[in-house]
Amino acid sequence: MHAVTAETQAIVDLVLDYSRRRLLSTDTPLDKPETEAELSRLAGRTIDEHGMGATRALSVFEHVLAPACITIDHPQYLSFIPAAPTKAAMAFDLVVSASSLYGGSWMEGSGAVHAENEVLTWLAAEFGLPAGAGGVFVQGGTIGNLSALVAAREAARDRRTAAGLPAPARWKLVCSTEAHSSNKSAAKVMDVELVLVPAGPDGRLRGDAVRAALEEHGDDVFAVIATTGSTNFGIVDDVASIAALKDEFEFWLHIDGAYGLTGMLSPLARPRYRGVERADSVIVDPHKWLFAPFDACALIYRDPEIGRRAHTQHAEYLDTLTGKPEWSPSDYAVQLTRRPRGLPFWFSLASYGAAAYRAAITHSLELAQRIAEEIRSRPELRLVRDPELSIVVFEREGWTMDDYERWSTRLLEEQRAFVTPSSHDGRPNTRFAIVNPMTTFEQLVGILDSME
Ligand SMILES: *Cc1c(COP(=O)(O)O)cnc(C)c1O
Numbered sequence: 170m171h172a173v174t175a176e177t178q179a180i181v182d183l184v185l186d187y188s189r190r191r192l193l194s195t196d197t198p199l200d201k202p203e204t205e206a207e208l209s210r211l212a213g214r215t216i217d218e219h220g221m222g223a224t225r226a227l228s229v230f231e232h233v234l235a236p237a238c239i240t241i242d243h244p245q246y247l248s249f250i251p252a253a254p255t256k257a258a259m260a261f262d263l264v265v266s267a268s269s270l271y272g273g274s275w276m277e278g279s280g281a282v283h284a285e286n287e288v289l290t291w292l293a294a295e296f297g298l299p300a301g302a303g304g305v306f307v308q309g310g311t312i313g314n315l316s317a318l319v320a321a322r323e324a325a326r327d328r329r330t331a332a333g334l335p336a337p338a339r340w341k342l343v344c345s346t347e348a349h350s351s352n353k354s355a356a357k358v359m360d361v362e363l364v365l366v367p368a369g370p371d372g373r374l375r376g377d378a379v380r381a382a383l384e385e386h387g388d389d390v391f392a393v394i395a396t397t398g399s400t401n402f403g404i405v406d407d408v409a410s411i412a413a414l415k416d417e418f419e420f421w422l423h424i425d426g427a428y429g430l431t432g433m434l435s436p437l438a439r440p441r442y443r444g445v446e447r448a449d450s451v452i453v454d455p456h457k458w459l460f461a462p463f464d465a466c467a468l469i470y471r472d473p474e475i476g477r478r479a480h481t482q483h484a485e486y487l488d489t490l491t492g493k494p495e496w497s498p499s500d501y502a503v504q505l506t507r508r509p510r511g512l513p514f515w516f517s518l519a520s521y522g523a524a525a526y527r528a529a530i531t532h533s534l535e536l537a538q539r540i541a542e543e544i545r546s547r548p549e550l551r552l553v554r555d556p557e558l559s560i561v562v563f564e565r566e567g568w569t570m571d572d573y574e575r576w577s578t579r580l581l582e583e584q585r586a587f588v589t590p591s592s593h594d595g596r597p598n599t600r601f602a603i604v605n606p607m608t609t610f611e612q613l614v615g616i617l618d619s620m621e
Contacts, residue, residue: 180223185263187227192259199584201243203237204543206455214406230506244607245586250400250428251456253605254462258517262462265512270304272509272562275495282498288518292453293469296424297446302621304450304469304476306511309340310427311351313452313466316480316502318342318392320357320470321421321449323479325391326418326505337389343382345374345406349425352394364390372554374403376410383418392421398429401539401600402590403558405429408444419515424451431444431458432558434523435530441557450476458559458604460529461514468502529606533559536543548618553598562593563598565620570597576620588617 170177191197203211205367211233215221221229256609271277272285285306293302308555309311322340329336340361344352347368356363364386379393393414395406412422424430430453432438434446449471455461470476481491481500486610492495499505518526537556544550544563553562565572573590577599580586591600601613 174562183223186265186416190312192256193335194294197235197240197432199240199243199581199587200236200549201239201581207249208233214391218518236329238468239283239587242605243568244605244609245588245612246605247601247603247608247613247616248587248589250457250602251604252456252463253460253607254456254513255393255460255517255521256551257520258461259514261516262513264516265510270509270512272507272512273499273505274490274497275493276497278509279495281509281512282496282516284519285498286496286511286536288511288515289467290470291518291523292467296430296448296451296469297468298448298451298471299435301468301545302471303349303496303501304467305504305507306455306509306514307466307468307500307502307504307507308464308510309456309466310349310425310452311354311494312503313427313454313468314351314394314425315358316468316476317450317452317470318352318359318394320361320476321392321423321480322359324421324449324475327478329388335366339389341386341389342392342394343379343386345396345422346395346398347372347374347391347401347404349400349427351427352425353560360381361391362389368404368406372399372404374406374411376407379411380418383414383420388419390420391432392423394423394425395444395448397424397426397445398432398558399517400428401552401593402562403429403556403560404554405432405438405441405557408442411446412444412447420448422447423447425459426451427454429558431530431533434527435534436527437531438558439535446595455511455514456518457555458530458533460512460517460604461528462614465510465514470480470501473501493599515571533603533608536608536610536613537561537601539610540601540617543610543614550617550620551598553593560600560601561603562591562598564596564598568597573599574596580619586612586621588616 175536212229219285253368268283272281341364342356342361343364345368364382366382395408397405433442452468455465456463477500537559541556549566551564
């Protein structure tokens, strides 16, 4: 299995050939989920003591398993938050695996870590964070948020201890009622109290509402989360007014920008993000709108030393790594072993340059505005909110959830689009989440036309 032989050469050729075909395919269908029973029937038993051989195993993957996985990078995948990795990023993911790179420590992966850090430094500068800001690529926004919040609590705890004060009976975390579920999950894992602050009627969290929470809960609050691009609507909180409270209150400002912080890279949306430069930590998922393959979240601390103190694991066999001043990515989040998952993004960004990224992001923003205009012009459709970033939420007059479900199922059955129902305030709707530069206005109009 490990030696280079005629057999292993043939396996490598087989896999690279498949990868090449998939990467360069222009007509991979959307595909769709299959039932467990049907998959069992079609794939048969694949694991036994003797092995089925790579040719057969790849054949099962290609003809049975892969078609039962929805093509996330399809231009007409418009649900949840899609991914649309560049060809360079996808191809380089093969290199990361082929090289058995380890990205946990400087000692073992300094070259990979150097490149990842250059990306993080570049992102930090885009977000207006000072020189010295840095962090790590983690699996996703959920782990990114959790890791940032653990560091925030540690910082608050240290501050209290230094002042000779005891920790509060229960630490509190402030976020918007519209915040992503992963923030609630973090509060649960950390066993802290979540203080939910109502967003305004436009869905935006504002400083005055946060002020009320800070006045009520005082020093028990260790962090405030602002969302720059809500998952359902793409709404950017009024970060400037929240950040301004730092002049009066002591709290850690965390920006959950998993999907939407990317918008800051386009001049079209940049003005919406005033205040982000005062954040203590931010996250953005390159696997969402920064055209990287799964799974990668950039977690960036204003002062990475706080993240390092909060997260470094200690053990006799690790001291040889952790006792050194070098930058070891494992030290900055809830993790230890890690692949350098930022490298596909690094390779693509280095290859194409930042301007190509800005243009691709601007494309999504412009397309969202254009299709919103089209929706406004159709009497049977209604925008639930004006889009701010690249998510467009709308209703079809008279439709119940069942109507949306039937329509959505049919679109996928016919392999035309993957657009799922959603809801707001108890009313069913549907939404386009646009991140793929290959998505066209005409494709979206075709989907609107199908809502009869
Ligand atoms: C997607 C998302 C998350 C969670 O990120 P994962 O990578 O899915 O773990 C958190 N916050 C927001 C705003 C998101 O859109």
